[in-house]
Amino acid sequence: MPLGAKAAIIHESASPGPTGQTSGFPAEATQWLGSRFSLSEAFNVTQIGGHLFGTGGTIFGAIIALASPGATPAKQADVLSSVIASTTFSPPTPSADVRTPLSVTLPAGDYALVFGSGALTASGFALMPDNNTDLPGASYFICDAPDRCANGGFLSNLRFVVEGTVVPLPAALPLLATALAALGLLGWRRRQAA
Numbered sequence: 289m290p291l292g293a294k295a296a297i298i299h300e301s302a303s304p305g306p307t308g309q310t311s312g313f314p315a316e317a318t319q320w321l322g323s324r325f326s327l328s329e330a331f332n333v334t335q336i337g338g339h340l341f342g343t344g345g346t347i348f349g350a351i352i353a354l355a356s357p358g359a360t361p362a363k364q365a366d367v368l369s370s371v372i373a374s375t376t377f378s379p380p381t382p383s384a385d386v387r388t389p390l391s392v393t394l395p396a397g398d399y400a401l402v403f404g405s406g407a408l409t410a411s412g413f414a415l416m417p418d419n420n421t422d423l424p425g426a427s428y429f430i431c432d433a434p435d436r437c438a439n440g441g442f443l444s445n446l447r448f449v450v451e452g453t454v455v456p457l458p459a460a461l462p463l464l465a466t467a468l469a470a471l472g473l474l475g476w477r478r479r480q481a482a
Contacts, residue, residue: 295334299325299401299450301428302420304339309383312415313446315340315347317406320367320431321416321440323448324400326357330455331394333373336401337387339420339447342379345412347405349388350374351450354398360429361437367402379414385447393455400429401448420447 301323315321336349352361352370361367373392380386405412428440 295451295453297449298327298331298333298452299323299448300423301338301426301448302422302445304385304447305417305419305421305445307339307382307384309339309341309417309419310415312341312383312417313443315403315405315414315416317404317411318433320364320402320404320437321443321446322352322367322400322402322429322431323446324354324357324359324398324427324429325450326398327394327396329396331452332455333390333392333394333450333452335387335451336375336390337385337449338403339383339385339417340379340403341383341415341417342381343413343415345405346376346378346410347403347412347414348374348376348408348410349390350402350408351390351392351394352400352402354400357398358427358439359398360439361431363435363437364407364431365434367431367437368407371408372399374408376408376410378412383415383417385449387449387451401450403448404431416446418443418445420445
């Protein structure tokens with residue numbers, strides 16, 4: 289992605305289904321839902337979101353670090369101790385494909401986007417409709433009790449989204465400066481010759 293490029297989707301678990309839904313999997317104090325993703329290069333995250341339906345109050349959205357691509361935290365306390373960045377927001381009623389700002393730089397590595405409540409100042413309730421279509425590689429987990437998280441093999445068609453821009457490689461910046469200087473010199477010479 290070139291310098292100054294607009295934010296793009298860097299993680300998407302499912303393509304969007306019809307909005308306006310009023311049912312789905314709960315994201316609440318006793319149940320947190322997560323979607324794993326891996327990055328092969330560094331990204332500046334700008335927004336997180338997904339297909340959500342709020343029933344009151346706020347939920348949290350958090351990006352957490354994982355030890356490996358398929359890792360599952362053991363319990364909610366492990367999720368909280370792995371938080372890199374988080375925000376709270378109020379999902380709409382009925383459901384919509386929503387985004388909320390979250391600014392953080394993630395180096396290459398393994399991560400998850402988690403939605404829930406009862407922590408990180410969130411105290412509401414939301415649902416994640418399962419009428420979306422899983423994309424290849426979709427990988428979920430669930431924390432359905434404070435002391436238990438599990439692989440979400442039974443979860444499907446939940447839409448988690450992370451947007452951002454690639455972090456420019458430092459080595460590319462001098463090359464770009466040299467190219468711009470050469471173009472400037474070429475333009476100067478043409479003006480002098482005219």
